[in-house]
Amino acid sequence: MNKFSTFKTKFNDLRWRMRNYKNDVKSLITNFFDKIYIGRIFKLNFFKGMLYLSPALILILIFTLYPIINSLLMAFYENYTPVDGMIDGFTLDNFKSVLKPGFLVAIKNTALIVFVSVPISVIISLFISVMLNSVKFLKSFFQTIFFLPYVTNTIAIGLVFSLMFDFDYGLINSILEFVGNTFVGDFFDLFGVTISPLHWKDSQATYATAMTTLLIYTIWGSLAFKIMVFTAGLQNIDKQYYDAAKVDGTSKWRIFTKITVPLLSPMIAYITITSFIGAFKSYTTVVALFGETGRTAGSVDLRTIVFYIYGYIMNGNALNPGELSRGAAASLMLFGIILVFTVIQMYVNKKRVHY
Amino acid sequence: MKNKLTIYSIITIFSELVWIIGSLLTFYYFYRLLDVPEEDQIFDVIRSYDFLGFKNVPETTLNIIMSTCVLILLISTPLLVMNYKNHHTLKNETYERETGIYLIIAGILSIFSLNIFATVVCILTGITIMIKKPRVKIKFVETEFEKKDIKIKSFVNTLLLFFFLSIVAIIVIVPFYWMILTSLMSKSNFSDYTDMNLYLPFSDMYWINFKEALTKADFGLYIKNTLIVAFTTTIGTVFTTILAAFAFSRLEFKGREMIFTTLLMTMMVPGELYVITNFVTISNTFHWYNTFEALIVPFITDVFYIFFLRQTFKQIPDSLYKAAKVDGCSDLKFLMRVMIPIAMPTLITITILNALGTWNAYVWPRLVTESDHYLVSIALRTSFTNSATQMTDYRLQMAAATIITVPILIVFLFARKYIMRGVGRSGTKG
Amino acid sequence: MEVRLEGLTKQFTETIAVDNVSVTFESGKLIGLLGPSGCGKSTTLFMISGLLKPTKGKIYFGNDDVTNLAPEKRGIGLVFQNYALYPHMTVQQNIMFPLENLKLSRQEALERTKEMATLVGINELLDRKPAQLSGGQQQRVAIARALVKKPRVLLLDEPLSNLDARLRLQTREEIRRIQRETGITTIFVTHDQEEAMSISDKIIVMSKGLVQQEGIPQVVYNKPINLFVSKFLGNPPINTFDGKISNGKIIIGDIELGKTNCNDQNVVIGIRPEDFKVAEDGFEVSITDLSRIGRDTTVYFNLNGIETRALINSEEVSTVNKIKLKVKREKIHLFNPEAGDCINE
Ligand SMILES: Nc1ncnc2c1ncn2[C@@H]1O[C@H](COP(=O)(O)OP(=O)(O)O)[C@@H](O)[C@H]1O
Numbered sequence A: 001m002n003k004f005s006t007f008k009t010k011f012n013d014l015r016w017r018m019r020n021y022k023n024d025v026k027s028l029i030t031n032f033f034d035k036i037y038i039g040r041i042f043k044l045n046f047f048k049g050m051l052y053l054s055p056a057l058i059l060i061l062i063f064t065l066y067p068i069i070n071s072l073l074m075a076f077y078e079n080y081t082p083v084d085g086m087i088d089g090f091t092l093d094n095f096k097s098v099l100k101p102g103f104l105v106a107i108k109n110t111a112l113i114v115f116v117s118v119p120i121s122v123i124i125s126l127f128i129s130v131m132l133n134s135v136k137f138l139k140s141f142f143q144t145i146f147f148l149p150y151v152t153n154t155i156a157i158g159l160v161f162s163l164m165f166d167f168d169y170g171l172i173n174s175i176l177e178f179v180g181n182t183f184v185g186d187f188f189d190l191f192g193v194t195i196s197p198l199h200w201k202d203s204q205a206t207y208a209t210a211m212t213t214l215l216i217y218t219i220w221g222s223l224a225f226k227i228m229v230f231t232a233g234l235q236n237i238d239k240q241y242y243d244a245a246k247v248d249g250t251s252k253w254r255i256f257t258k259i260t261v262p263l264l265s266p267m268i269a270y271i272t273i274t275s276f277i278g279a280f281k282s283y284t285t286v287v288a289l290f291g292e293t294g295r296t297a298g299s300v301d302l303r304t305i306v307f308y309i310y311g312y313i314m315n316g317n318a319l320n321p322g323e324l325s326r327g328a329a330a331s332l333m334l335f336g337i338i339l340v341f342t343v344i345q346m347y348v349n350k351k352r353v354h355y
Numbered sequence B: 001m002k003n004k005l006t007i008y009s010i011i012t013i014f015s016e017l018v019w020i021i022g023s024l025l026t027f028y029y030f031y032r033l034l035d036v037p038e039e040d041q042i043f044d045v046i047r048s049y050d051f052l053g054f055k056n057v058p059e060t061t062l063n064i065i066m067s068t069c070v071l072i073l074l075i076s077t078p079l080l081v082m083n084y085k086n087h088h089t090l091k092n093e094t095y096e097r098e099t100g101i102y103l104i105i106a107g108i109l110s111i112f113s114l115n116i117f118a119t120v121v122c123i124l125t126g127i128t129i130m131i132k133k134p135r136v137k138i139k140f141v142e143t144e145f146e147k148k149d150i151k152i153k154s155f156v157n158t159l160l161l162f163f164f165l166s167i168v169a170i171i172v173i174v175p176f177y178w179m180i181l182t183s184l185m186s187k188s189n190f191s192d193y194t195d196m197n198l199y200l201p202f203s204d205m206y207w208i209n210f211k212e213a214l215t216k217a218d219f220g221l222y223i224k225n226t227l228i229v230a231f232t233t234t235i236g237t238v239f240t241t242i243l244a245a246f247a248f249s250r251l252e253f254k255g256r257e258m259i260f261t262t263l264l265m266t267m268m269v270p271g272e273l274y275v276i277t278n279f280v281t282i283s284n285t286f287h288w289y290n291t292f293e294a295l296i297v298p299f300i301t302d303v304f305y306i307f308f309l310r311q312t313f314k315q316i317p318d319s320l321y322k323a324a325k326v327d328g329c330s331d332l333k334f335l336m337r338v339m340i341p342i343a344m345p346t347l348i349t350i351t352i353l354n355a356l357g358t359w360n361a362y363v364w365p366r367l368v369t370e371s372d373h374y375l376v377s378i379a380l381r382t383s384f385t386n387s388a389t390q391m392t393d394y395r396l397q398m399a400a401a402t403i404i405t406v407p408i409l410i411v412f413l414f415a416r417k418y419i420m421r422g423v424g425r426s427g428t429k430g
Numbered sequence C: 001m002e003v004r005l006e007g008l009t010k011q012f013t014e015t016i017a018v019d020n021v022s023v024t025f026e027s028g029k030l031i032g033l034l035g036p037s038g039c040g041k042s043t044t045l046f047m048i049s050g051l052l053k054p055t056k057g058k059i060y061f062g063n064d065d066v067t068n069l070a071p072e073k074r075g076i077g078l079v080f081q082n083y084a085l086y087p088h089m090t091v092q093q094n095i096m097f098p099l100e101n102l103k104l105s106r107q108e109a110l111e112r113t114k115e116m117a118t119l120v121g122i123n124e125l126l127d128r129k130p131a132q133l134s135g136g137q138q139q140r141v142a143i144a145r146a147l148v149k150k151p152r153v154l155l156l157d158e159p160l161s162n163l164d165a166r167l168r169l170q171t172r173e174e175i176r177r178i179q180r181e182t183g184i185t186t187i188f189v190t191h192d193q194e195e196a197m198s199i200s201d202k203i204i205v206m207s208k209g210l211v212q213q214e215g216i217p218q219v220v221y222n223k224p225i226n227l228f229v230s231k232f233l234g235n236p237p238i239n240t241f242d243g244k245i246s247n248g249k250i251i252i253g254d255i256e257l258g259k260t261n262c263n264d265q266n267v268v269i270g271i272r273p274e275d276f277k278v279a280e281d282g283f284e285v286s287i288t289d290l291s292r293i294g295r296d297t298t299v300y301f302n303l304n305g306i307e308t309r310a311l312i313n314s315e316e317v318s319t320v321n322k323i324k325l326k327v328k329r330e331k332i333h334l335f336n337p338e339a340g341d342c343i344n345e
């Protein structure tokens, strides 16, 4: 350190003498630090770096890293009781007992949510973003409105949807009734379709209506984020591409398919992957609409995979021997599904995403 | 005072401020006055109140007064913000003709907030500006043929575009509107579902529902819980995040990259996987079941935020750090004096996203707490359904939903820029 | 195809970017539109292309009024400053893109693409993506894409500004060659006077939205119509002095440069560095600095308080630091100090 400080004094001296040659000084500083200072402090600083990291690192170790490993192991424990931490050995039965018919229904429900809501919302938001990008007047007004669902509480707005889809009090049924009584209703009557109030989510709801309600809410809630990402992406596309296309007389549809979509493809890929992951983990949307049972009063089962995971913990279940292991097994399966899916997606994207 | 316009603008701002505070106080006064009806009352009871020497004033009158107060707030607050922003341009005389037009529109809007004073001054200012900055005449030579066709075509296109955008906007807005509408309905108004109630007159806006929701269902407690948790986790997160991001972006030590890569990899694992172990850790190891610690401690750090802030820190040139070192500036001082001020926008984004996260948290609080430590989302889901009859009091539920949604919307409108910056947040929500 | 602008004006909200411009771009010529950055060159070009609508004025292609015609109906090829090549398409797809819009048969489109690729010399690059090309190659692709439709007019917006110095020289010759081979009317926008002077058949000098002067490059260079043009053209730039005319003599300080018929007045005198000649009967100056590049030497001296440059044959510079110089009368440019107009005799 002593040697260093003499060097520093000398150096400062030099600096003052050369104050007119600022650039030289700058490069001197950089060289000096690169060669001497950094080299010495490198070892010394391990302790210091850890000091800065420790608050975050300790918490992450306890609440993220350890749980990942522990849950991995837990899935294979036999008769694990969390209170005393006793186990009877290792087994694969947890996975077997998870895979009961109810879980298969959950997989079906999740798959429906994933494969219907994600493509629809991606396409809708893509169109909305392109439209939004082509207006100037009121643009930020619309942008603000479209973004609102992102910041709102999933449960709160889910309850509003729940009310809007209510058989008696709901806005949707009022609209259906109103439309059904106009010429539009008569028109549809010709094709044997009656427009009239539906049992969306009450005890008489069918799987189709209940699932539709859920999908509508899921799509409504997921548009905001996508629109935001897409509009940001569109703004970054150089306007000259469009000018060039205009000079060549390219039609609007061709501009959309041949220029906009390919140039946006990295964004689309990113959005698709993250939305698929998000949709695989659907939970609060279902809770908001159908309650924690995840079922309508008429026992239409809308539970998703995550319902099963939490089902093993909630309502005191966690204390029963083996329940948590089954939960861990179920979450491991979810992780596996998501992982496989993400890898496939990335592979496909690599082939399809341009540049 | 140098110019007349500055004085005008100060007068407007002042009168709007008085107006806003006045209506807030009035609203609060009557809100205090309202009597929450007894439990299990099925029908509306016509209540009447005595205040300030008036006797037997029906509740509908109170409703009108309170609705008017809210209307005034809705109009005056944005105008105040706008006038405050305009104040600078008026002071420095950098205004354009548009400023004048805005001010006249603002004046006209002020009429609806019954603030005649602001109306007059605003319009006066607007007209003064318009006189000072006359219209610049641009002569357009109307070019013949074809142009008309093109104009009509592009006009129709634009119209269609706006039509579609407006429809989408309505679809987005309707749930919010419906929520607020329902939250203000009386019992009879609500159950009268044969007519489509698309609006309410002022006299039928029952502000008492909010009071009922807050007191009856103990919703006030849940809001308090949520605020406590949001506040502490946010402070903790910001603290740990800054230190970690600094270490990752500036300090050189062995294993730094390895640790960072490991952390990044954990972001790919779905949270459901570690919830199970965390439940055991919290309830058995730490014995924190149904305490605030359980809601706070696991959430005072977040890998994504560390990553996010590190990116910002990395953009600050390294030469700055080295130059500071030469001048004998300690790491901590450099962090406080240089890095944090430069990274402030990112920190604000992190703060807002984190607070929003707590506000919307559902699963974890549900797992590790019981009813006295619930956060708003859970309370909203469970508190308004009668456990015996399975009947939900939609009005109160919507009132509670409004109470937790509207503040967020207001924050969003003010902090739009910061929230949108952080939307990259790995697409997860709730 | 001749392109003619009549009173063309473009006003953005506050700025008048192009102000009442009336010029003719002759058929089959390479014409340089020249001026400092922000003077309205691109705006003019985009109005010719139809991407911007003029506020006022008319544009004629030959005898057709195209002012209100959509860009794609004008038959133009446009090369953007940063080329605007679609990054997700290969070179071939990029060049073919305009043809696909025209609904040409694939066979024909391919043939034309090949033909263009040969013309600009990028035959072996057809399967690459733009990111895999050098700046000069991208430039050629952009030109090929603009030419593939067989446009009536080719418009180039600062086509060389994104290239490094050596490529710039090479590419500008290339553009010249392509223009010669195709014989297409070409409008070439640049802020680099040397570039414009070296390859254009005609240059149009603009400043602040106004056309200052147009003509054959050498003529404009030798007979600048005002101070701006004289200063803008030439490298090293012209030397200017405050002087006066008195009794039919042109005078800087106490040096007499020559005779004139003009009335007595104050004038700004412009002399290009290469117009100073060493002569025994000239005025004497003391050299402050010298820099020798090959055959030519730049001599720096102080003339009436102004740092002046002169370009002189190296052999004529002696070792002494005094030198006698003279300027031919027709090489002395006189300008009105207020308006900057050239004063003619
Ligand atoms: N879209 C626009 N809106 C407002 N002003 C513009 C726009 N495009 C160009 N201008 C202004 O017009 C002037 C000329 O611009 P431009 O034609 O691009 O100059 P250049 O000669 O460098 O190509 C500039 O002052 C520029 O600021």
Ligand SMILES: [Mg+2]
Pocket (backbone or CB within 6 Å): C038, C041, C042, C043, C158
């Ligand atoms: Mg330009």
